[in-house]
Amino acid sequence: MSTTIKNIVVVGGGTAGWLSACILAKQLNCSASPDVSITLIESADIPPIGVGEGTVPTMRETLQLIGVDEADFIKSCDVTFKQSIQFNDWLHAPTTNQRHSYHHLFNYPHTPGFDLTPYWLMAEKKHSYSEYVSFQTAICELNLGPKRMTDRPYQSSLAYAYHLDAGKFASFLAEHGQKSLGIKHVFGTIADVSLADDGSIHTLFCQDGRQLSADFYVDCSGFSARLISETLKVKFVDKGDQLLVDRALALQVPYSDSDKEIPPFTISTAHEAGWTWDIGLTQRRGVGYVYSSSHTSDERAEQILRQYIGEECAGLSVRKIQMKIGYREKFWHKNCVAIGLAAGFVEPLEATALLTVEATAKLLAEKLPTNFDGMAYAEKSFNSISRYAWDRVIDFIKLHYYLSKRTDHKFWLDNTDPSTAPDSLLEKLAYWQYNLPSASDFASKYEVFQLENYQYVLYGMDFKTQINDITSRFPYANQADIAANQLSQHAKKMSKQLQSHRKLINNIKQYGINKI
Amino acid sequence: MTSKVVPLDSVKHCDLRVKVDRSYSHIAQQNMVPLMAFEFLPASTNFPIVFVKQSETGKFKSVALMGLENGENVVFSDGKVKTNYVPVNIKRYPFSAGAASADEASMMLCIDENSQLLNNSEGFAIFDEGGQPSAETTEVTQLLTDILARDVASDVFVDFLVEHNLIEPAELTLSLGEEGKRKINGIYKISEEALNELDDDVVLQLYHHKYLPAIYAHLASLGQFNRLLQLKANFTPS
Numbered sequence: 009m010s011t012t013i014k015n016i017v018v019v020g021g022g023t024a025g026w027l028s029a030c031i032l033a034k035q036l037n038c039s040a041s042p043d044v045s046i047t048l049i050e051s052a053d054i055p056p057i058g059v060g061e062g063t064v065p066t067m068r069e070t071l072q073l074i075g076v077d078e079a080d081f082i083k084s085c086d087v088t089f090k091q092s093i094q095f096n097d098w099l100h101a102p103t104t105n106q107r108h109s110y111h112h113l114f115n116y117p118h119t120p121g122f123d124l125t126p127y128w129l130m131a132e133k134k135h136s137y138s139e140y141v142s143f144q145t146a147i148c149e150l151n152l153g154p155k156r157m158t159d160r161p162y163q164s165s166l167a168y169a170y171h172l173d174a175g176k177f178a179s180f181l182a183e184h185g186q187k188s189l190g191i192k193h194v195f196g197t198i199a200d201v202s203l204a205d206d207g208s209i210h211t212l213f214c215q216d217g218r219q220l221s222a223d224f225y226v227d228c229s230g231f232s233a234r235l236i237s238e239t240l241k242v243k244f245v246d247k248g249d250q251l252l253v254d255r256a257l258a259l260q261v262p263y264s265d266s267d268k269e270i271p272p273f274t275i276s277t278a279h280e281a282g283w284t285w286d287i288g289l290t291q292r293r294g295v296g297y298v299y300s301s302s303h304t305s306d307e308r309a310e311q312i313l314r315q316y317i318g319e320e321c322a323g324l325s326v327r328k329i330q331m332k333i334g335y336r337e338k339f340w341h342k343n344c345v346a347i348g349l350a351a352g353f354v355e356p357l358e359a360t361a362l363l364t365v366e367a368t369a370k371l372l373a374e375k376l377p378t379n380f381d382g383m384a385y386a387e388k389s390f391n392s393i394s395r396y397a398w399d400r401v402i403d404f405i406k407l408h409y410y411l412s413k414r415t416d417h418k419f420w421l422d423n424t425d426p427s428t429a430p431d432s433l434l435e436k437l438a439y440w441q442y443n444l445p446s447a448s449d450f451a452s453k454y455e456v457f458q459l460e461n462y463q464y465v466l467y468g469m470d471f472k473t474q475i476n477d478i479t480s481r482f483p484y485a486n487q488a489d490i491a492a493n494q495l496s497q498h499a500k501k502m503s504k505q506l507q508s509h510r511k512l513i514n515n516i517k518q519y520g521i522n523k524i
Numbered sequence: 525m526t527s528k529v530v531p532l533d534s535v536k537h538c539d540l541r542v543k544v545d546r547s548y549s550h551i552a553q554q555n556m557v558p559l560m561a562f563e564f565l566p567a568s569t570n571f572p573i574v575f576v577k578q579s580e581t582g583k584f585k586s587v588a589l590m591g592l593e594n595g596e597n598v599v600f601s602d603g604k605v606k607t608n609y610v611p612v613n614i615k616r617y618p619f620s621a622g623a624a625s626a627d628e629a630s631m632m633l634c635i636d637e638n639s640q641l642l643n644n645s646e647g648f649a650i651f652d653e654g655g656q657p658s659a660e661t662t663e664v665t666q667l668l669t670d671i672l673a674r675d676v677a678s679d680v681f682v683d684f685l686v687e688h689n690l691i692e693p694a695e696l697t698l699s700l701g702e703e704g705k706r707k708i709n710g711i712y713k714i715s716e717e718a719l720n721e722l723d724d725d726v727v728l729q730l731y732h733h734k735y736l737p738a739i740y741a742h743l744a745s746l747g748q749f750n751r752l753l754q755l756k757a758n759f760t761p762s
Contacts, residue, residue: 156579156582157577157578157579157580157581157582158577158579158582158710159582160579459556503581515580515581515582518581519581519582519583521582521584522582522583522584524584524687524691524692524693524712
């Protein structure tokens, strides 16, 4: 017997749930197929965690894929543009007259037919790495938006993503998913789950007595992991020994001046036992301190956070979030896949939360078998790809800490101790001491962070690749100079065409985005 | 020199006079000028009329094209005027209309303080000896009040075209003789295909709004790209 998989239930009404449901509904063409259904069940009693406010440029593809109107999205979710993450004080603890800062840009390094990196390494360091290889650094520093009003939706010559209000984003997707993609929505808190003989999920029983059965279940229930953990008992692989932060304090800070410029990038600032995120939305900033509870107390953490924000946070109360760092031993088990916090979590440093939701949901849409015969292979393949992707994400996050030269707190000493770093990262770093990183170091297309991402962090953090003995391999110094000059000319030209970030947002709200 | 448009001030500008320049040399380094819908018919035998996106809003504006690259004008150049129609937005110079405030429709007369046409001895006086607007200024005020209303009507016309999916990118490749072929980006036109597939009730609306002459004048004007090329071939920049 081989039943076709037609009905899917998504558990959880946060951003992970709605985004997954939208991607699946689009790929399965639900609205045009009467016998295929996607139902999202949301508990009115369990609030979503709602702090995922940062995205990466894949979000543009995802929103386009599911048919979202970019201007509507920008208006509805307090959206601002993100072109980079600026990392402050990660290399050195700040002193009164010196602070270290670098950008991880979304525009990939410019390649005029060859990699500019060795020429930057050999040159006198007049420019930071990101300034040398991309004009986007200048655009960010000038607080300019990434697109012109004449650019079509989702189009621009600059790579960009968004900052958004997570709660509003979930509501926006809920409306879009129901109206345009044919997703069914029910409210209900799951009281019990029954299993079939083979151990797969059979029926969900709600507190109000309702029952829901489907061929396939997607667990987007957040940290509670209602199906994958509570019902199916899939174990959690703890990665707290590599990524040491496990707690966050979050605050929403309204702007005192509504015309204040908004940085078109996320600001990530390192502190004694963690780091703060600082994300400017249209009406407020979202700020939070992520820290290690075994290195500092909650009281001290709140003090650090309030010091960072200054007087603007007087009277505002903080929210405390406990984080389990790691991922499930299996993301797909029988007829259930976990996506979002139910699947795993690594601190929000590179906006990986929504990113992994997008990637996992797309992979599921691709791998979801036609009938139950294909289930075993799909499960195996999905799990091995996902596990690989998570491990590489952990490598990349750890890289930010591991390259630090901070010694001001045990947190940093522990973080730079090789015993806390994955071997897969250590072996690459050892190789890159004398060899330039190349695309072949990132051979899988399921690696979320690629060569270019590593280049920005490695060389932003002053990593020294020793190429002194092989300089003869790099004969294009003149061409590199020309390219670097052209980039700074281009930065000047673009800065005249682009509007300030706040003005761009205001104009889009007023005029929309021309689709033609 | 870049323009500096300010509201006309009877104290600050009391001694100013405006030279009359029938060669409109102020436009010689500008390749397009906004053209209102009512001008499409007379303009269409002289230059291409196309739609471009405005940098501030991204919205379409109809323009008369008078050169094929930035800074080039082959219609108004060398003190010569190679057209039998001068768009209102060229004629009005150095005056322009500004809205008195964002939410008000009333017009405020503005002037480009950096205009070469302004001086203290030649041409007509902006204000008479009593500090009142001169007859010429009153006339310009009337013209601009008229423009403001017609400009709004033009925007409504363009909105109608957009709403009915009638505007498409104009893919244009020009043969420039020795220079080879050049692709022109960023200009838009009405799609004949979309126009021919309109529902009857929309066609009737086009008729009642009197949009049809402007639409066909625009389509006919696209033939004037060849005229620009001809003028360009004989055009030697000074």
